[in-house]
Amino acid sequence: MLKHKQNILILMADQMTPFALSAYGHHVTKTPNMDALAARGVVFDSAYCASPLCAPSRFSFLSGKLPSAIGAYDNAAEFPSQTLTFAHYLRAEGYRTILSGKMHFCGPDQLHGFEERLTTDIYPADFGWTPNWDDFETRPSWYHNMSSVIDAGPCVRTNQLDFDDEVTYTTRQKLFDIARERQAGKDERPFCVVASLTHPHDPYAIPQKYWDMYRDEDIQMPAYRDTLEAADPHSKRLRYVCETDKTPPTDQQIRNARHAYYGAISYVDAQFGAILEALDQAGLAGDTIVIVTSDHGEMLGERGLWYKMTFFEGGCRVPLIVHAPGQFEAAHVSASVSHLDLLPTLVELGCGQPRPAWPDTLDGWSLVPHLRGEPQAHDEAIGEYLAEGAIAPVVMLRRGDFKFIHTPSDPDQLFNVTADPLERTNLAALPEHAARVAAFREEIAARWDLDALREEVVQSQRRRQFHFEATTQGVIESWDWQPSVDASQRYMRNHIDLDTLEAMARFPAVTR
Incomplete structure (x- = not known):
């Protein structure tokens, strides 16, 4: 039996590939806080996102459902309010659910089961970033180009630093508030806190302190940089959408971008460390499960590709570390798993046992058997990509040693x-793998109607484009989350006796 109603702290980064983390064998980046969690926890060596793009990945991470099951096609897709998330399930079990930072919710529901949301999001909540498969040749002006690489280097401040500093501050403050409230007997519920940073997502700009942690000569260059002619069709489209070959970076610019990315990873580790410090100082660490992950990976110039949007390993693999004090032995899990598996895992960890019945279907399985080291644990990851750079659905199956990537518009890929x-x-295309390819294709045909899915995506794009054009005329009502703070209840106020107020705020309490 698992421990019952333990706290849960999820530390989430954005676009952080496991291939640049020392816990996964990288020998350059400096990440002492993540390393410490990995040394004491369970490291999933082959974890995948459900879609290599921010919003679809996060919506699947929260719901345990594939993007196509919830309409999470791209970064401007609405996350339907009726979709159940792990925040709903844990809240129903008596948890206090709190979100700080990025989750890229689009649409009027900006909570999705979270009781509290401490910051706004760094990205807009409207439909303005909707792709257009009807007109692929017209490149969206709002999308990634190569400026992040070309302009990479040290900085003093960026939007991302402003945002992540706020995420770290509010998360630390909330942990201290929780401890003080428990001390006063006000709210003793277990909590699930998600702290979601936007680093090391591009642009590749980081303060000198973190830049100087790495020497230029220690920054590895990409192992392979495919020519445009040698690239597969989907990669060619990505290179067009990102203007990779229109404005090619120099070798030094590539090195600078990777250098800044490593610095950003160390910045993320420092923020995670500050949050973990607050967890410990608040006396909560011994009863809190800590999970580290990212929404997707980062290609970092490998194969001539940057950012994500691909099912090559750099784009879709994610770090996944679970540290549950006193519950599981430190271990590495080689089986392939997915963000889709986190919802049933969190519910089982939080409740101490598997949920006997689910009000909705799920596309993932609990990772508790993996955490226990049970040999019959599953070995599978499934993914979809339905956004920029595609012209038809791209699906991926990873099972055992093999990964199969299929889209109706391109030749199959098997690795x-x-x-x-x-x-x-x-x-x-090799004869000795014909039976395996046929089996994968048969499974895909049974799982998806890709022609119908393409039509659903295109119809959704058309509706959202029209919606955005209409609702940006005249008076505009924003869906962006506005954090609410009651200043009358903060710091020194005269409606509470001074000694009482100071005693409430002090942690730990003074005993006489």
């Missing part, structure tokens, strides 16, 4: 990821 981790050899 033995174990034997060929850089995915240099596409096995899909």
Whole structure:
């Protein structure tokens, strides 16, 4: 039996590839706080997001459902209010659910089961970033280009630093508030706190302190930089959307971007460390499960690709570390798992046992058997990509040693990821793999109607484009989350006796 009603703290980064973390074998980046959690926790060596793009990945991470099941097609897709998230399930079990930072919610519901939201989001909540598969040739002006790479280097401040500093501050403050409230007997519920940073997402700009943690000569260059002619069709479209070949970076600019990215990872680690310090100082660490992950990966120039949007390992693999004090032995899990698995895992960890019945279907399985080291635990990850750079749904199946990528518009891709981790050899057309390819294609046909899904995506894009054009005429009502703070209840106020007020705020309490 698992411990009952433990607190849960989820530390989430944005666009942080496991291939640049020392816990996953990288020998350059400096991440002492994540390393310490990994040394004491369970590290999933083959974890995947459900979609290599911010909003679809996060919506699947929260709901345990594939993007197509909830209409989470792209970064301007509404997350339907009726979709159940782990925040709903945990809240129903008596948890206090709190979100600080980025979750990229689009639409009028900006809570999705969270009782409290401490910051606004760094991205807009409207439909303005809707892709257009009807007109792929017209590149969206609001999307990534190569300026993040070309202009990479040290900085003093950015939007992202402003945002993440606020996320760290509010999360630390909330942990201290929780401790003080428990001390006063006001609210003793277990909590699930999600602290979600936007680093190390591009642009690749980081303060000198973190830049100087790395020497230029220690920054590795991409292992392979495919020519445009040698790239697969989807990669060619991504290179067009991101203007990779229109404005190619120099070798030094590539090195600068990777240098700043490593610095940003150390910044993320420092923020996680500050939050973990507050957890410990508040006396909550011994009864709190800590989970570290990211919404998706980062290609960092490998194969000539940057950012995400691809099912190559750099784009879709994510770090996943689970530290549950006194519950599981430190271990590495080699089986492939997914963000889709986190909802049933969190519910089982939080409640101490599997939920006997679910009010909705899920696309994932609990990771508790993996955490226990049980040999029959599942080994599968499934993904979809339905956004910029695609012209039809792209789906991925990872099982055992093999990954299969399929889209109706392009040739199939099959990789033995174990034997060929850089995915240099596409096995899909080889006769000795014909039976495996046929089995994967048969499974895809049973799981998806890709022609119908494409039509659903296009119709959704058309509606949202019209919606945005209409609702940006005249008076505009924003869906962006506005944090609410009652200043009359903060700091020194004269409606409470001074000694009482000071005693309430002091932690730990003074005993006489």
